Amino acid sequence: xxxxxxxxxxxxxxxxxxxxxxxxxxxxxxxxxxxxxxxxxxxxxxxxxxxxxxxxxxxxxxxxxxxxxxxxxxxxxxxxxxxxxxxxxxxxxxxxxxxxxxxxxxxxxxxxxxxxxxxxxxxxxxxxxxxxxxx
Amino acid sequence: xxxxxxxxxxxxxxxxxxxxxxxxxxxxxxxxxxxxxxxxxxxxxxxxxxxxxxxxxxxxxxxxxxxxxxxxxxxxxxxxxxxxxxxxxxxxxxxxxxxxxxxxxxxxxxxxxxxxxxxxxxxxxxxxxxxxxxxxxxxxxxxxxxxxxxxxxxxxxxxxxxxxxxxxxxxxxxxxxxxxxxxxxxxxxxxxxxxxxxxxxxxxxxxxxxxxxxxxxxxxxxxxxxxxxxxxxxxxxxxxxxxxxxxxxxxxxxxxxxxxxxxxxxxxxxxxxxxxxxxxxxxxxxxxxxxxxxxxxxxxxxxxxxxxxxxxxxxxxxxxxxxxxxxxxxxxxxxxxxxxxxxxxxxxxxxxxxxxxxxxxxxxxxxxxxxxx
Numbered sequence: 001x002x003x004x005x006x007x008x009x010x011x012x013x014x015x016x017x018x019x020x021x022x023x024x025x026x027x028x029x030x031x032x033x034x035x036x037x038x039x040x041x042x043x044x045x046x047x048x049x050x051x052x053x054x055x056x057x058x059x060x061x062x063x064x065x066x067x068x069x070x071x072x073x074x075x076x077x078x079x080x081x082x083x084x085x086x087x088x089x090x091x092x093x094x095x096x097x098x099x100x101x102x103x104x105x106x107x108x109x110x111x112x113x114x115x116x117x118x119x120x121x122x123x124x125x126x127x128x129x130x131x132x133x134x135x
Numbered sequence: 136x137x138x139x140x141x142x143x144x145x146x147x148x149x150x151x152x153x154x155x156x157x158x159x160x161x162x163x164x165x166x167x168x169x170x171x172x173x174x175x176x177x178x179x180x181x182x183x184x185x186x187x188x189x190x191x192x193x194x195x196x197x198x199x200x201x202x203x204x205x206x207x208x209x210x211x212x213x214x215x216x217x218x219x220x221x222x223x224x225x226x227x228x229x230x231x232x233x234x235x236x237x238x239x240x241x242x243x244x245x246x247x248x249x250x251x252x253x254x255x256x257x258x259x260x261x262x263x264x265x266x267x268x269x270x271x272x273x274x275x276x277x278x279x280x281x282x283x284x285x286x287x288x289x290x291x292x293x294x295x296x297x298x299x300x301x302x303x304x305x306x307x308x309x310x311x312x313x314x315x316x317x318x319x320x321x322x323x324x325x326x327x328x329x330x331x332x333x334x335x336x337x338x339x340x341x342x343x344x345x346x347x348x349x350x351x352x353x354x355x356x357x358x359x360x361x362x363x364x365x366x367x368x369x370x371x372x373x374x375x376x377x378x379x380x381x382x383x384x385x386x387x388x389x390x391x392x393x394x395x396x397x398x399x400x401x402x403x404x405x406x407x408x409x410x411x412x413x414x415x416x417x418x419x420x421x422x423x424x425x426x427x428x429x430x431x432x433x434x435x436x437x438x439x440x441x442x443x444x445x446x447x448x449x450x451x452x453x454x455x456x457x458x459x460x461x462x463x464x465x466x467x468x469x470x471x472x473x474x475x476x477x478x479x480x481x482x483x484x485x486x487x488x489x490x491x492x493x494x495x496x497x498x499x500x501x502x503x504x505x506x507x508x
Contacts, residue, residue, distance in 0.1 A: 014289055014292075014293050016293040016294075016296070016297065017289075017292065017293045017296050020293070020296035020297050020299070020300050021296070023300045023305050023306060024299075024300060024303070024305060027303075027305040058285050062278055062281065062282070091285075091288050091289075091292050118292045118295075118296065119292055119295035119296045119298070119299050120296065120299065121299060122299055122300070122303040122305065123303070
């Protein structure tokens with residue numbers, strides 16, 4: 001398995017979901033790093049410097065993904081990696097039937113580049129990753 | 136929850152008393168501030184939020200009792216200990232009645248002061264701990280449904296994600312027969328996910344208190360977003376989705392955004408589902424007096440007159456011709472009706488068997504700012 005392409009970080013609290021995502025990303029020969037919560041995610045972002053982050057929203061607490069995304073964009077700790085593309089990967093917006101558009105901006109939080117619903121369609125995921133890596 | 140070097144404020148008009156207490160407490164690694172009268176003391180409490188305050192009862196100007204009475208408004212979690220020069224039980228009891236935690240009769244030993252301060256801070260720790268637990272419990276209650284939903288969904292979504300990997304053939308070839316089975320398994324999971332959502336929605340609305348967030352909304356915007364979202368599935372089913380109101384002035388009302396999205400998405404989905412091949416679904420938005428009126432009209436199979444009174448009942452389902460068994464939970468319309476009613480609106484249905492059905496939702500508009508009510 002060559003990993004001559006970009007490095008993707010998957011932050012999700014579900015180990016099986018991480019494994020499935022890893023299968024999709026490695027098959028497309030991306031380098032994959034995983035983390036299961038905000039603390040591990042932070043460490044991985046600073047230590048591994050991924051080219052793109054796939055971020056779950058609800059992990060240990062309700063809006064972990066939002067707060068991490070906001071921190072990446074605004075806090076001093078993440079200064080050098082501020083512009084890493086972030087894609088939310090979550091089932092949160094379907095929780096009560098239909099829910100569109102993330103509302104993080106309404107709460108003064110800085111939003112991600114994009115949003116994908118779980119379960120993720122591999123072709124859709126890879127197309128979006130390509131798009132944000134090119135930018 | 137334990138505060139490091141908690142701040143103790145001493146309010147006493149006698150300089151000697153302030154100094155001796157300060158020395159004892161500083162030696163025990165407390166942070167200490169002092170005030171020579173009640174008014175200064177209250178200013179310091181407001182500015183510094185001490186954990187504990189020692190108040191002399193008898194002071195010129197504002198008395199210790201008056202300071203005590205001000206405390207709850209300044210900081211509900213502050214602990215007060217009073218010093219009484221005239222060591223009568225009466226004044227101590229009176230001070231406790233007014234919210235003091237403990238009292239210290241003059242003269243007292245350094246050891247007595249230490250014990251009383253330590254006890255007071257222990258009480259403060261318990262108060263803060265209880266407060267934190269109460270807040271956590273409140274957060275849990277407010278988000279209970281969201282969290283239950285998340286926990287029920289997570290395993291199902293993980294299963295579906297593995298299926299996606301298999302369907303894409305990423306872990307070795309999957310033959311067509313296997314793919315077909317995976318698709319069927321996926322469909323069952325989808326309907327289970329929908330069922331979970333509907334049950335939880337019903338729990339959320341059914342307890343008589345709808346915990347939505349009411350804010351000023353534009354119905355036109357909501358419908359625009361929904362039509363955009365549902366157009367691909369209409370196209371897949373060969374149904375034309377017609378929405379003529381995409382541009383126009385805002386139609387504003389006070390509502391819960393998620394709740395209203397759900398009402399309309401439910402009606403439109405039903406209209407798409409119970410339609411004829413090459414049929415159409417027409418969505419219309421108009422204003423009638425103080426109401427916003429949304430109509431969802433289909434060219435579908437219609438509802439038999441004897442079924443009409445029952446369609447908003449929980450668990451009432453009508454099968455589509457050709458279905459082996461009715462699909463869906465039979466909760467969708469009942470949820471929609473409850474949501475509309477939570478917005479002080481009404482939902483009506485008109486239908487003709489074999490011709491089509493139309494659902495009409497009337498919601499009170501927001502009082503317009505320009506005209507007096």
